Amino acid sequence: MKSIQIFRTVAQVRQWRANALFAHQSVGLVPTMGALHDGHCSLISQSLQDNDKSIVSIFVNPSQFAPHEDLDAYPRTVDADMALLNQFPGKKVDAVFIPKVSEMYPSGISTNIDEQRGAFVAVKGCSEQLEGSSRPQFFRGVATVVTKLLNAVTPTRVYFGQKDAQQCVVVQNLVKDLLIETTVKVLPTKREANGLAMSSRNAYLSEETKQKSAVIYQSLVNGERFYQEKSQHGPVNVGEILARITDTLNDSTGFDIEYIALSHPETLEDLEVVEPGVGAVVSTAVRVPREGSSQQTRLIDNVILH
Ligand code: AMP
Numbered sequence: 001m002k003s004i005q006i007f008r009t010v011a012q013v014r015q016w017r018a019n020a021l022f023a024h025q026s027v028g029l030v031p032t033m034g035a036l037h038d039g040h041c042s043l044i045s046q047s048l049q050d051n052d053k054s055i056v057s058i059f060v061n062p063s064q065f066a067p068h069e070d071l072d073a074y075p076r077t078v079d080a081d082m083a084l085l086n087q088f089p090g091k092k093v094d095a096v097f098i099p100k101v102s103e104m105y106p107s108g109i110s111t112n113i114d115e116q117r118g119a120f121v122a123v124k125g126c127s128e129q130l131e132g133s134s135r136p137q138f139f140r141g142v143a144t145v146v147t148k149l150l151n152a153v154t155p156t157r158v159y160f161g162q163k164d165a166q167q168c169v170v171v172q173n174l175v176k177d178l179l180i181e182t183t184v185k186v187l188p189t190k191r192e193a194n195g196l197a198m199s200s201r202n203a204y205l206s207e208e209t210k211q212k213s214a215v216i217y218q219s220l221v222n223g224e225r226f227y228q229e230k231s232q233h234g235p236v237n238v239g240e241i242l243a244r245i246t247d248t249l250n251d252s253t254g255f256d257i258e259y260i261a262l263s264h265p266e267t268l269e270d271l272e273v274v275e276p277g278v279g280a281v282v283s284t285a286v287r288v289p290r291e292g293s294s295q296q297t298r299l300i301d302n303v304i305l306h
Helices: 009-023 037-049 078-086 138-153 164-178 200-204 207-212 213-235 239-248
Strands: 005-007 026-031 053-058 093-097 157-163 183-187 256-263 280-289 298-305
Touching: 005 009, 009 053, 009 093, 009 138, 026 037, 026 138, 037 157, 037 183, 053 078, 053 138, 053 256, 093 183, 138 157, 138 164, 138 280, 157 164, 157 200, 164 183, 164 280, 164 298, 200 298, 207 213, 207 280, 213 239, 213 280, 213 298, 239 280, 256 298
Parallel strands: 005 093, 026 053, 026 157, 053 093, 157 183
Antiparallel strands: 256 280, 280 298
8 A cells, every 4th residue: 555645845846736637537636734633633534536536734733823813723733634634434534735934935934924025815704704704814715725725736626524614605716716726615513522623722721621512513503403493484584593503602611702794605795684595694703711821712513504
């Protein structure tokens, strides 16, 4: 069995991609920040199924972190990630791209936006609200690094998780507006047995907090159930759906709710009513206690109403 190739430079990735192109092979890209879990694995499995060749990128992208955020603390577990990829059942990925920061940011990069130099990508209209309102430079960083990865790999297909619903909308608009030739695939959120959305940041949580955090998804599901019943008779008022969600979520002591929002699934505009057939993204960000620290961990989750 061929072993997984590890690339550190864009030049190596381009050579590999050129070989696949000459062999008329399709290529799937799964961008990640590492600390791989089952959520990442489901994207990788789908890429392996859809494409002749698959490449996973592992890069903790500095430009999407603000100076006060957890760039330094973010889990970096490359050895465990490689072990997981090597033990993948059946077909394995062909390559992993693990670049240094200087490879991805040839002009250098500071998390302080005033000190940044060089080219960045903004996707206006869907980056400012929700996650963007508490993390103003987040989607500029995401759109920039995704553009770089798409330029380096030129994949046939690129895979993202519904867990980061707004990121999916930003990337879809990025690909559309910058005329990038790739197909964006969005896959469902993988969850722990108790419903908590899998996330690399769950590593920050104690067992007790992980159990308590199940309430985040449960409350979204309560809103979803209410909508499913009500929408049989026509449009449903957002205030009523929100009430079902906050009823459950407000009970959880020690959790700070940053937002709960119902947004248009394509434009992410705030909704007042949900029209059946149009639907909505119901998303939330909740800050929960971090194990062994006075800081909090932000958890995000969402469900889609149809
Ligand atoms: P990250 O490493 O957190 O940047 O995530 C890399 C990719 O995996 C993104 O497209 C995420 O949306 C996706 N992802 C993260 N968590 C999950 C999950 N629980 N289920 C499905 N996809 C996920």
